[in-house]
Amino acid sequence: MTDPIVHMENIEKHFGAVIALAGVSFDVTAGECHCLLGDNGAGKSTFIKTMSGVHKPTKGTILFEGKELKFDTPRDSMEAGIATVYQDLAMIPLMSVTRNFWMGREPTKGRGLFKRFDIDRANEITMEEMRKMGINLRGPDQAVGTLSGGERQTVAIARAVFFGAKVLILDEPTSALGVRQTSNVLATVDRVRNQGIGVVFITHNVRHAMAVGDRFTVLNRGKTLGTATKGNVTAEELQDMMAGGQELASLEGSLGGTV
Amino acid sequence: MPTEANSVDERIGTEPLISRLMKRPELGAIAGVVLVTIFFMITADSAMFTLSGILNFLTPASQLAILAIGASMLMIGGEFDLSLGSMVAFAGLFFSAAVVNFSLPLVVAIPATLVFAALVGSISGQIVVRTGLPSFIVTLAFLFILRGLSLVGLKLATGGSTQLRGVREAVEGDWLVPFFSGDAFGGFFAWLASNGWVETFKNGTPKVTGIPVEILWSIGLAVLATYVLLRTPVGNWIFAAGGDPVAASNSGVPVRKVKVSLFMLTAACAALLAIIQVLDAGSTDARRGFQKEFEAIIAAVIGGCLLTGGYGSAIGAFFGSIIFGMVVIGLTYTNFDQDWFQVFLGGMLLLAVLFNNMIRKRVTGER
Numbered sequence: 137m138t139d140p141i142v143h144m145e146n147i148e149k150h151f152g153a154v155i156a157l158a159g160v161s162f163d164v165t166a167g168e169c170h171c172l173l174g175d176n177g178a179g180k181s182t183f184i185k186t187m188s189g190v191h192k193p194t195k196g197t198i199l200f201e202g203k204e205l206k207f208d209t210p211r212d213s214m215e216a217g218i219a220t221v222y223q224d225l226a227m228i229p230l231m232s233v234t235r236n237f238w239m240g241r242e243p244t245k246g247r248g249l250f251k252r253f254d255i256d257r258a259n260e261i262t263m264e265e266m267r268k269m270g271i272n273l274r275g276p277d278q279a280v281g282t283l284s285g286g287e288r289q290t291v292a293i294a295r296a297v298f299f300g301a302k303v304l305i306l307d308e309p310t311s312a313l314g315v316r317q318t319s320n321v322l323a324t325v326d327r328v329r330n331q332g333i334g335v336v337f338i339t340h341n342v343r344h345a346m347a348v349g350d351r352f353t354v355l356n357r358g359k360t361l362g363t364a365t366k367g368n369v370t371a372e373e374l375q376d377m378m379a380g381g382q383e384l385a386s387l388e389g390s391l392g393g394t395v
Numbered sequence: 396m397p398t399e400a401n402s403v404d405e406r407i408g409t410e411p412l413i414s415r416l417m418k419r420p421e422l423g424a425i426a427g428v429v430l431v432t433i434f435f436m437i438t439a440d441s442a443m444f445t446l447s448g449i450l451n452f453l454t455p456a457s458q459l460a461i462l463a464i465g466a467s468m469l470m471i472g473g474e475f476d477l478s479l480g481s482m483v484a485f486a487g488l489f490f491s492a493a494v495v496n497f498s499l500p501l502v503v504a505i506p507a508t509l510v511f512a513a514l515v516g517s518i519s520g521q522i523v524v525r526t527g528l529p530s531f532i533v534t535l536a537f538l539f540i541l542r543g544l545s546l547v548g549l550k551l552a553t554g555g556s557t558q559l560r561g562v563r564e565a566v567e568g569d570w571l572v573p574f575f576s577g578d579a580f581g582g583f584f585a586w587l588a589s590n591g592w593v594e595t596f597k598n599g600t601p602k603v604t605g606i607p608v609e610i611l612w613s614i615g616l617a618v619l620a621t622y623v624l625l626r627t628p629v630g631n632w633i634f635a636a637g638g639d640p641v642a643a644s645n646s647g648v649p650v651r652k653v654k655v656s657l658f659m660l661t662a663a664c665a666a667l668l669a670i671i672q673v674l675d676a677g678s679t680d681a682r683r684g685f686q687k688e689f690e691a692i693i694a695a696v697i698g699g700c701l702l703t704g705g706y707g708s709a710i711g712a713f714f715g716s717i718i719f720g721m722v723v724i725g726l727t728y729t730n731f732d733q734d735w736f737q738v739f740l741g742g743m744l745l746l747a748v749l750f751n752n753m754i755r756k757r758v759t760g761e762r
Contacts, residue, residue: 152744228638
């Protein structure tokens, strides 16, 4: 296995007396999809916010391509090449796909007073990138509001990839989607991984994780319960680890193993 | 899905022109101009649509447009400015005092007035972005503060009167006057008249001596604002800041700067109108710009701006203002009681909001 792009070692995060993360280690290498699983309140969000520079870890080190890095702001981690696609996607429904895609980083042409938004190039690249992701837009001026949830997710991912992400953190990308849209997003994850980008896939849905993951790390009560590679773990085992093992086992009987 | 990934998109270019036009925010305002024109063509005296008649309603329309274009950009950026009308009075006072009491030449007084107004605008802007309070309430406060300051200031500047006269005398002969007052292209119209191509009075002077400068200013502003909105990165930031400030700022858009700049721009538009009106009237008084903030916002809404921000058009606000001017002046050419104007205004606003709501649903695909 190649060296990891990001290696997080023994990360601890305390909020006052609350210990949200109690020593989490996690890494992601190029071209893999590393799933971070955990139930609500397990510390997933805190962990990715640490990784994307929103929170500073109380203890622990972050190595980026072998060098220790300190992220003071989300911008620092973005510039290093860590892109985060949050659940709210940072998309504006009333604006066109192109305008959303380039928001804050518009390409320009001309100089001085005549410096202007190069809308033709922006449209062309947007259409091209969307096509690569398997989305055929009606036109670059189609409003994001007319896209389905899965397509919006894909636009957000395409945007992150286009602007040079080496690591892509996806925060519960499938949690609000239907079956078909979920499979579209999972296919997108696969595409991104094949481009050599390290994907961190956060979810509490084991089946979605099993579908695309290469490695699986389970978080429970602020701690990692170990990392498993594909093929060496079953969905049931992951499920048990996420739930902490005990209660779910007793529920399992009455629910017929469908959770 | 992967199977169609590399196929050519057969849907591109098949969208009919009509449905693409339906998505433009200014469509409603343009349709409105057409409807109102047809209405007055039927009901009004034919004098309304002669050259002088048209300029007659375009003059107040373009004065309103100068405000409405600023207001529309601010609305697209997600904020309101209810102090616009008061700002006209306040900037008018500042400008008049500068030329009358301090005898400054226009080349100093005009930029000073614009900068001063922008600074005052930045105060309300800063309060809005720093506190997160609705701009509605913050600028409502400034509506009263600026109106009050205009009254107090006028009394100070004149020694007790609420009208400051003597502007015309003070600026007599200043080379900048023709750019902000009177009619442009006078020579051209005289030439047209001498060839008999435009109507003339019996003594040979043309009935229309030129195009009022405010019309040129408003057209210039509308074109510039539309260019900025649609063809510059800043335009994209304005839409983004109004559409969803959090998402915009997460994507690297300087939302606060954009919003404060828009407040400054709107205030500067009010100051420009104040300069034009004061030079035209030769004086200023405390009632200048009274209730213009509502008219400007109504024109912007008729022009397709959503009250919630993130959507709209500057050229639409320009057409919205034209509807306004046509109705105000047009009714005098008809047999209708002029006070129908207010009824018409309210009805128009209601229609526009309903229409915009429909358009928004169409654009976002909401059902």
